[in-house]
Amino acid sequence: MNPPDSKPLEIHDLTVAYHRKPVLYGIDLEIGEGTLTGIIGPNGAGKSTLIKTIMGMVPSNGGWIRIFGKPAKKSFARVGYVPQRESVDWDFPVSVLDVVLMGRYGHVGWLKRVGKKDRSIACECLEKVNMLPFADRQIGKLSGGQQQRVFLARALAQESDLYLMDEPLAGVDAVTEKTIIELLRDLRNQGKTLLVVHHDLSTAKEYFDQLILLNMRLVAVGEVEKTFTRDLLQKTYGGRLTIFTEVAGQSAGVKEYDKETHPS
Amino acid sequence: MKGHPHSKWSLPRPPLEWRVGISWIILFLCALPLQGEQISSQGDSILERSHRFLTLSDESVRMVLLGTILMGLSCGVMGGLVVTRRLSLFGDTLSHAVLPGVAVGFLWSQSKDSWAILVGATVAGFLGVALISLLRKTSRIRQDSALGLVLSGFYALGICMLTRIQKMEFGNQSGIDKYLFGQVVGLSSSDLWTMAFSCLLILTLTILLYKELLVAGFDSEYARSIGLPVDFLQYLLWLLLAFAVITSLQVVGVVLVSALLVIPAATASLITDKMRAILIWSAMLGCMAGATGAFLSFLGNQLPTGPIIVLVSAVFFLWALFFHPQNGLLFKWLAARNRNQRIALENTLKAVYQELESINFQEETTSVSQLAKRRRIGMPQAHRETDALVARQYATVHPVEDKLAAPPRPTLISLTPKGWGTACRIVRNHRLWELYLTNEARYAPDHVHDDAEKIEHVLGEETVRRIERILSNPKKDPHGKLIPSQQDIDRGFIA
Amino acid sequence: MSANRQTKETFIPDFDPIDTFVTPWSTHAEIAWNGQIVTMGILVCLACGLVGSFIVVRKLALMGDAISHGILPGLALAFIIMKSWALFPMFFGACVAGLLCSFCIEWLQKKSILKPDAALGVTFTTFFAFGVLLIAMYGGNAHIDAECLLYGEIGLIPLAESLSLGGVDLGARPIVSMFVVTVLVIISVTVFYRQLMVTSFDFTLAKTLGLPVTLIHYGLMLLLALTIVSSFEAVGVILVISMLIFPSVTANFFFRRMPAILFCSLPLSFVYSIGGFFLARWLDCTIAGAMVLVASLCFALGWAFGPNGGLAWQLLDRLNDKPGNKNARSEGCAVEGQ
Incomplete structure (x- = not known):
């Protein structure tokens, strides 16, 4: 389907600033197919921003993002996004099944109704996260872990190739956490690519194949064994380079005026 | 600002x-x-x-x-x-x-x-x-x-x-x-x-x-x-x-x-x-x-x-x-336009500097066609950029003395002391920043150029001093090019 | 007809069931006249209720308010230029003004350092003031009554000139245009239900699915503007906001899912329109205002007894949680006991 060299996700020199304060700076990243990658870093390191920028929710100030070899916008159909729990409007008048069905909307054309097949897929996905008994419940009336599982089910229903998840394990109970991780591994074994923002260092090593260490700039990316080292973690969670932070802020407003030849 | x-x-x-x-x-x-x-x-x-x-x-x-x-x-x-x-x-x-x-x-x-x-x-x-x-x-x-x-x-x-x-x-x-x-x-x-x-x-x-x-x-x-x-x-x-x-x-x-x-x-x-x-x-x-x-x-x-x-x-x-x-939105817009103009000027100056550098500063002048080649732009655009430099007194132009050249005769550009100083500063900012990224922020040398392209225009004098101190007054950038020093700027190329 | 009746001394007239319920429907002429009023009321409530449900879940309730004020200069200009209630210039002018108002608000929210609510407040009040000024300066030529714009006069709807198409008399102009808009709203809401839902609930997912989110947003704004324009003659620019919000929030006390809430607009629009008609008949006041009073009453009932977060159930839950407090009878006691 893809040419072999088109990676699920490629990011080059990505810079994001908010009110002239840099959040992400000069990120270069490549994620290989069929991997389960965790993004870790201290608070305010730009983990969620990275995901949101990939999804086009936050404008970038420079650099480019490719998904499966195409500009991000053109490949959104192959991306499943699981938002942070706080960003969802839980009073919205939809039931659990409605939410999961939304994941199928990409497969149903305009002006067409949601078919039986989509309904059964949605139910299967709910079954996988053990949420089928709650299908008719309004989403606000679920516990935190259940809400997280609903959104996971929706991502499953999307049948995407690349999943971006913003803290799916935040504020869930131990049983749910285990279910979710099992599910993520299943997906990876099916050849899907997963990028997961994670807040808990103690479990990061156990859960993921690859890690991205982020603190405004990319500190390291790669196999867990190579990246989960004292030295690199120190660099990630230790302070920032002061000049770097200042100057990155100043440059945030400068758009690339023109590209020139490399001086060397 | x-x-x-x-x-x-x-x-x-x-x-x-x-x-x-x-x-x-x-x-x-x-x-x-x-x-x-x-x-x-x-x-x-x-x-x-x-x-x-x-x-x-x-x-x-x-x-x-x-x-x-x-x-x-x-x-x-x-x-x-x-x-x-x-x-x-x-x-x-x-x-x-x-x-x-x-x-x-x-x-x-x-x-x-x-x-x-x-x-x-x-x-x-x-x-x-x-x-x-x-x-x-x-x-x-x-x-x-x-x-x-x-x-x-x-x-x-x-x-x-x-x-x-x-x-x-x-x-x-x-x-x-x-x-x-x-x-x-x-x-x-x-x-x-x-x-x-x-x-x-x-x-x-x-x-x-x-x-x-x-x-x-x-x-x-x-x-x-x-x-x-x-x-x-x-x-x-x-x-x-x-x-x-x-x-x-x-x-x-x-x-x-x-x-x-x-x-x-x-x-x-x-x-x-x-x-x-x-x-x-x-x-x-x-x-x-x-x-x-x-x-x-x-x-x-x-x-x-x-x-x-x-x-x-x-x-x-x-x-x-x-x-x-x-x-005010009008002033913000004007400021953005001014900054873009300044960046354009500085990019032209830098190109002139690099052109002179490529001939080891043997000559004081370079031609508009060389500039166009380095900036990868057409001749009309190169002439416009040169005119902008002249208008701001960053450079002077004079037709080539070679009488044999066929018209239109190539125009030669030489930098004024002011232009030279600015050009040196921009090139210095660029190369210092590349070095800083490579040495301090651990970026791969082939990734730092795009970044320096932007940073060179915003680095203040004080930040430059601090970077120089941190890097202990370096002479060369990661690609081995000389970083223009304060003496180079003060001396002025023409003088 | 209300104008023929004797004015009474008391502020709240005696309730006379015959006069309130029977007289309006006693002759053919009365039935034709009052039937048009009630029909118009139902159409207004239905269209507003359907569009309003989406406006409310998108947290744009105040945008509805803003657009309803913002259409005024467009209407005024259309009147001044055409010097009459011409249907298409009126719709065109008002929709352009309404969309311009919403665009200005969003632009200000994005480009300036103003807080969103301030940006909204600045824009729509300015638009409205401009409209009022235009009407005050040139309104004499165009027969617009500024007060009428504020609370509408649904009772005068049957007086409007008739529209005819190919020699067939279609009925009073406001009712015909309202009918067309209502049909348009029903069709758009059913056909684009999924798109509207997913863009309202999860903007990112909508983008992921490749939906044209901006187009859908402005489509909804256009639908909103159309609904407001066709209703304002009946209920005025301020009361139209209640027609947008009340059905949806009232239904929210009873139902948890969007289709049910949308469907609720239908019975509610009958209740509002007929109830408002009789209330106005009894109290001898403006029908549009009375419709909103009925809507407020329905809302209050829902708030008190609705199975979904109604006060009564909250109170019951609280009492059950505290066995020692079971004797508490009134709400006041329970609140203090908390």
Whole structure:
């Protein structure tokens, strides 16, 4: 389907600033197919921003993002996004099944109704996260872990190739956490690519194949064994380079005026 | 952006008094079309009218002016307090919610000038705001829906009562309609006394309780923790807001009073970001809008004062939005354009430097065609860029002396000392930053160039010094190129 | 007809069931006249209720308010230029003004340092003031009554000129245009239900699915503007906001899912319109205002007793949680006991 060299996700020199304060700076990243990658870093390191920028929710100030070899916008159909729990409007008048069905909307054309097949897929996905008994419940009336599982089910229903998840394990109970991780591994074994923002260092090593260490700039990316080292973690969670932070802020407003030849 | 090199290229900025004067003249000109056809029927000219207004010879003119200024003052101050708390639309809701109170007060006293209306309106406004809080506390209805519910529900009740009153016997004399759109001409001296009293109350309490209101508005949790009666302050704020709204009703009416709460305060928050200054500006703008509106509506032969006051404050708002020196969109746009121009110039200078470097500075000049080749642009564009350099005295051009060359003869560029200094600085910034990224931030050398392309234009002198210290005064960049030093800059290539 | 009746001394007239319920439907002429009023009321409530449900879940309730004020200058200009109630210029002018207003608000929210609510307040009040000024200056030529714009006069709807198409008399102009808009709203809401839902609930997902989110947003704004324009003659620019919000929030106390809430607009619009008609008949006041009073009453009932977060159930839950407090009878006691 893809040419072999088109990676699920490629990011080059990505810079994001908010009110002239840099959040992400000069990120270069490549994620290989069929991997389960965790993004870790201290608070305010730009983990969620990275995901949101990939999804086009936050404008970038420079650099480019490719998904499966195409500009991000053109490949959104192959991306499943699981938002942070706080960003969802839980009073919205939809039931659990409605939410999961939304994941199928990409497969149903305009002006067409949601078919039986989509309904059964949605139910299967709910079954996988053990949420089928709650299908008719309004989403606000679920516990935190259940809400997280609903959104996971929706991502499953999307049948995407690349999943971006913003803290799916935040504020869930131990049983749910285990279910979710099992599910993520299943997906990876099916050849899907997963990028997961994670807040808990103690479990990061156990859960993921690859890690991205982020603190405004990319500190390291790669196999867990190579990246989960004292030295690199120190660099990630230790302070920032002061000049770097200042100057990155100043440059945030400068758009690339023109590209020139490399001086060397 | 103080002390930044580009600031000398921005437009001259007229002093504040000029700007105020200019906007008054523009406003006056705006008044001319307002005459419409009506002025011709009336005998007197604009000049006569403005003379009558400005000399305050008319009793009614004095009343109207005083009324609008008092209204502008109290609405401005209350608006400042409300808008900074992100409660702009509470003012809107409150102004609609007072309507049933007005009707009840009128029913009670059977006259339109009475304290009963004031009391009724205050109670109704207060009930409306309390109902919003209650809705928020006891149901899942969101703030915006709750505001809309209370606003339209109370308003409907008020409208029903008013239409009913009009059909009753004593209702016809009421002219109670004036509460919908306001009727500044009908101001009586007792109305003015009420306005003056409430304005005084608002000013006094705002000044006395300034710091309490500030802390309660900014961080109510903290205010509670230091023992401030946050709820009491909140209710006090509503009460004062209700006073401001009700006393303004007769001038601008229910619908437009929220405009006077929001617009001057929003303008003030564009102009400054300090609470005290916002309150002062907002009060001043409110007064100015009131007075100017009264003047314009008088000129325009009894046009409705309320809408004109609102439109005048909207003009102030637009003026601040576009022409404010720091936040004005026009100046922001100009600054961005200036910066882009500067970056373009600096890129050209850098290309010239690199061209000279490629021949080891054996010659002082390079040609436009070489420049075009290095910048990967066409000849016309290269000529434009060269002309820009010459215009800023960064470079001089002279035709090539070789008589044999076929026309059009190539043009040679040589940098002036000023151009040389800037070029060196840019190249130095670029290469220092590349080195910093490679050595300190651990970037791969082949990834640093794009970044340095942007950074080179924004690095300040002080940051450069710090980077040099951190890197212990390096001589070469990661690609082995020499970094131009301060001596190179001082020496000047031509000298 | 209300105008013929004797004015009474008391503020709240005696309730006369015959006069309130029977007289309006006693003759053919009365039935035709009052039937048009009630039909118009139902159409207004239905269209507003359907569009409003989406407006409310998108947290744009105040945008509805803003647009309803913002259409005024467009209407006024259309009147001034055409010097009559011409249907298409009126719709065109008002829709352009309404969309311009919403665009200005969003632009200000994005480009300036103003807070969103302040940006909204500044824009719509300015638009409204401009409209009022235009009407005050030139309204004499165009027969617009500024007060009528504020609370509408649904009772005068049957007086409007008739529209005819190919010689067939279609009925009073406001009712015909309202009918067309209502049909348009129903069709758009059913056909684009999924798109509207997903863009309202999860903007990112909508983008992921490749939906044109901006187009859908402005499509909804256009639908909103159309609904407001066709309703304002009946209920005025301020009361139309209650027609937008009340059905949806009331239904929210009874139902948890969007289709049910949308469907609720239908019975509610009958209740509002008929109830408002009789209430206005009894109290001898404006029908539009009375419709909103009925809507408020329904809302209050829902708030008190609705199975979804109604106060009564909250109280019951609280009492059950505290066995020692079971004797508490009134709400006040329970609140204090908390």
